[in-house]
Amino acid sequence: MPENGVYQVLDPSGRLREGAKPVLDDEFVLEGLRWMLLSRAFDSKATALQRQGRFGVFSPVIGQEASVVGSAMAFEPRTDWLVPQYRELPAYLMWGFPLVKHILNLSGNPVAGRIPDDLKMLPTQVSLAAQLPHAVGLAWGLQIQGKEGVVVTYFGEGSSSEGDFHESCNLAGVTGAPIVFFLQNNQWAISTPRSFQSAARYFADRAAGYGFPGRVVDGNDLLAVYEVTKEAVDRARRGEGPTLIESITYRMSFHNTTDNPSRYQDPKDLEEARARDPIERIEAYLRERGMWSDEKAKEYRAVAAQEIEDALVEAQQAPRPEPAQIFENVFAELTPRQAAQRRELLGE
Ligand SMILES: Cc1ncc(C[n+]2csc(CCOP(=O)(O)OP(=O)(O)O)c2C)c(N)n1
Numbered sequence: 001m002p003e004n005g006v007y008q009v010l011d012p013s014g015r016l017r018e019g020a021k022p023v024l025d026d027e028f029v030l031e032g033l034r035w036m037l038l039s040r041a042f043d044s045k046a047t048a049l050q051r052q053g054r055f056g057v058f059s060p061v062i063g064q065e066a067s068v069v070g071s072a073m074a075f076e077p078r079t080d081w082l083v084p085q086y087r088e089l090p091a092y093l094m095w096g097f098p099l100v101k102h103i104l105n106l107s108g109n110p111v112a113g114r115i116p117d118d119l120k121m122l123p124t125q126v127s128l129a130a131q132l133p134h135a136v137g138l139a140w141g142l143q144i145q146g147k148e149g150v151v152v153t154y155f156g157e158g159s160s161s162e163g164d165f166h167e168s169c170n171l172a173g174v175t176g177a178p179i180v181f182f183l184q185n186n187q188w189a190i191s192t193p194r195s196f197q198s199a200a201r202y203f204a205d206r207a208a209g210y211g212f213p214g215r216v217v218d219g220n221d222l223l224a225v226y227e228v229t230k231e232a233v234d235r236a237r238r239g240e241g242p243t244l245i246e247s248i249t250y251r252m253s254f255h256n257t258t259d260n261p262s263r264y265q266d267p268k269d270l271e272e273a274r275a276r277d278p279i280e281r282i283e284a285y286l287r288e289r290g291m292w293s294d295e296k297a298k299e300y301r302a303v304a305a306q307e308i309e310d311a312l313v314e315a316q317q318a319p320r321p322e323p324a325q326i327f328e329n330v331f332a333e334l335t336p337r338q339a340a341q342r343r344e345l346l347g348e
Pocket of ligand 1: 087126127128155156157158159160186188189190251255
């Protein structure tokens with residue numbers, strides 16, 4: 001159901017758009033909503049802990065939960081690779097990264113960020129778009145080795161102005177690598193608005209220049225995001241190459257905990273975005289189908305809060321890291337300069 005070229009299944013009030021037939025069964029949608037609620041609850045708790053000085057800087061997902069969860073649901077974490085940016089917490093969890101490790105990492109534990117060897121995901125990437133060449137290399141490597149698996153890489157519309165984006169899409173197009181480029185257009189790159197990022201009508205239109213399809217989806221519509229991503233995953237699995245998905249959403253909170261959007265954001269925009277809240281939309285849809293109620297909403301929120309509480313307690317009991325562990329998991333072998341720094345730290 002394209003709405004001005006933007007694929008939608010649900011309208012902002014959660015009603016099925018005319019002619020739309022959802023492909024996800026209710027249990028699967030409920031599971032998606034569970035992840036979305038966990039993500040929202042974690043962002044709120046983590047913000048409080050950051051303000052108390054217990055967590056370091058982080059970027060919340062608030063407003064983008066359908067975009068992250070709906071897309072992640074279309075992959076198979078046992079065979080597919082996740083190459084994230086830094087605003088996709090529910091996807092890390094869906095791939096199996098433990099919440100307790102995420103908490104430890106936010107608390108400054110340098111060892112906790114190590115990705116367990118059995119998970120097919122790369123660490124978060126703060127240097128914008130630097131994950132994209134790695135993602136393409138990974139996908140091309142799978143293709144060359146004849147291994148199963150599709151790669152998904154997440155990035156923002158701001159990151160798509162980096163040269164790495166162009167080079168990665170170009171190489172992926174030429175090689176036909178099994179990859180889904182998932183661009184989250186949340187309208188902001190810190191304080192830079194979308195209009196300053198590109199004169200193109202849609203970021204997804206750029207895909208034509210690389211020789212593969214681009215799709216535009218309402219990123220606040222869980223069902224639409226899932227469908228569009230699933231199609232792209234299926235294409236890649238069939239060996240038909242990459243897809244660029246532009247998921248149109250809105251960053252409903254600060255860029256990260258050091259940012260104050262009231263200095264540059266029109267409050268009306270935020271108000272409008274709140275009326276399109278992805279969680280309320282999918283709750284309304286499920287309610288209409290008799291699958292959601294005030295009691296269920298309370299129950300799911302309580303379960304999410306408990307899961308976070310349990311992970312926080314477990315994190316508190318974890319052994320404190322040793323200062324020299326900051327040198328671990330950076331390079332296989334320390335550079336001479338790092339080795340010297342390590343000796344200095346240890347007083348050797
Ligand atoms: C190469 C590089 N340049 C600049 C920055 C500083 N920076 C961090 S986040 C950010 C905005 C990113 O916007 P976008 O890609 O749209 O993702 P979002 O944070 O909105 O999810 C910038 C400019 C950086 N981290 N890396």
